[in-house]
Amino acid sequence: MTLVVVIVLLLLLLATGLPVAFSLGIAGTAGLVMFGGPSLLTGILSTAPGSAVGSYEFMTIPMFLLMAEFMVASRISDTLFSAIACWTARLPGGLGVATALTGAAFGAISGSSTAAAATLSKSSIPAMLAQGYERQFASGIVSISGTLAMLIPPSVAIIFYGLLSGASVAKLLVAGIIPGVLVTLVIIFTIWLLIWRKPSITGKTSTYTWAEKLSSLKVAGPFCALFLLVTGLIYLGIATPVESSAIGALGALVFTVISGRMTRAIFLQAVARTCATSAMIALIVISAQIFGYFITATGTTQRLVEAVGAAGLSPYTVLAFLVVLYLVLGCFLDQLSILILTIPIALPLIIKLGFDPIWFGILVILLAEVGMVTPPVGLNVFVVSKSTNTPVSEVFHGVWPHVAAHVALILVxxxxxxxxxxxxSTMGGRA
Known part of the structure; x- marks a missing residue:
């Protein structure tokens, strides 16, 4: 009965629009008092905050956030789309392909899907419209391409899953590379399929000289170098994710200074934004742990595992239920909220059924990607709509083919x- 009351309280708090961190903290606190009294709550509150954010791996988040802030300050992302478009111009839907590749590249320096969608909206949609692309086709490409930031390392969502699950953050980050590449290719092939069905959705193509193409490599170079530096060190086992993130932040700082765009004001602004975002994530982690203690104390997870075992359901039947559940939750909640609400309960069940937690983490991130572009919330869709003054319904219409393609990839x-x-499985020794 206590569990039901606390879950209802949590849902009511979320329905009022209270931030998820406060909702979890209040519901978890109430549950602990109801279950074990004030002494249980006091004991947990005396240790939970320190253990939640005092872990070594947590430092990965502020370092990667700082790296992204410095790279955005360098304003290299403003010209990255044009640089990639030089090389994809002759391909069918060349600007659409460039948008997908830019989304992947932006994901290599930023773990924020909405930031990626906002950046792409300002650079690629005007270029596509100028070449005669249909607006809903162009906005759909941008909406889905922004989600790549959630999967391609460094991804805040992947790191957050690692902190919640206890799985290796290094292996999770590396595990996101191949699915990230596959998602990029799926977006490109979906673009080509849509053009094949209706060639009129794209317009004229541009041509570029070899001098322009070679010159564009100066822009793409820093992105590639930073990605190879950060991810390569983790993969080879030379550095831990925390060490690699610090090196990445330093590399981004050096590049921004060399580019001549670093000022005292920009530096302080980047640090302030990093601190604010890190504090927000830390509060979410602390609240999630408090709520997790309540779930553990009530034995909910253990009873769920036992109930599934007694029911004799096959592992893939349970997995299919979870996939549908994540798709539904993605329609209403952001990815971090989904993770903190479900992982403490779903992960022990998944492990009991014999599935790998690394694989499950990537699967959950992919499902959350779909949620970023599905109604009624679809944060990326609303970001693109607001940035380009495009009706929300038109953006949703343009993104549906990509949602279907994403679901097919998830099944694979x-x-x-x-x-x-x-x-x-091929990583170096420090993973």
């Missing part, structure tokens, strides 16, 4: 989990 990764697990 469920059937062939080694696609996700192969690269982490």
């Amino acid at each position: 990764l469920i059937i062939f989990p080694q696609i996700v697990l192969w690269l982490p």
Whole structure:
């Protein structure tokens, strides 16, 4: 009965629009008092905050956030789309392909899907419209391309899953590479399929000289170098994710200084934004742990595992239920909220059924990607709509083919989990 009351309280708090961190903290606190009294709550509050954010791996988040802030301050992202478009101009839907590749590149320096969608909206949609692309086709590409930031390392969502699950953050980050590449290719092939069905949705193409193409490499170079530096060190086992994130932040700082765009005001602004975002995430982690203690104390997870075992359901039946659940939750909640509400309960069940937690983490991130572009919330869709003054319904219409393609890819990764697990299995010794 206590569990039901607390869950109802949590849902009511979320329905009022209270931030998820406060909702979890209040519901978890109430549950602990109801279950074990004030002494249980006092004991947990005396240790939970320190253990939640005092972990070594948590430092990965502010370092990667700082790296992203410095790279945005360098304003290299403003010209990255144009640089990639030089090389994709002759391909069918060349600007759409460039948008997908830019989304992947932006994901290599920023773990924020909405930030990626906002950046792409300002650069790629005007260019596509100028070449005669249909607006809903162009906005759909941008909406789905922004989600790549959630999967391609460094991804805040992946790191957050690692903190919640206790799985290796290094292996999770590396595990996101191949699925990230596959998602990029799926977006590109979906673009080509849509053009094949209706060639009029794109317009004229541009041509570029070899001098312009070679000159564009000066822009793409820093992105590639930073990605290879950060991810390569983790993969080879030379550095831990925390060490690699610090090196990445330093590399981004050096590049921004060299580019001549670093000022005292920009530096302080980047640090302030990093601190604010890190504090927000820390509060979410602390609240999630308090709520998690309540779930553990009530034995909810253990009873759920036992109930599933007694029911005799096959592992894939349970997995199918969870996939549908995550797709539904994605329609209403952001990815971090989904993770903190479900992982403490779902992960022990998944492990009991014999599935790999690294693979499951990537699967959950992919499902959250779909949620970023599905109604009624679809944060990326609303970001693109607001940035381009495009009706929300038109953006949703343009993104549906990509949602279907994403779901097909998720099914492939469920059937062939080694696609996700192969690269982490080849990592160096410090992973």
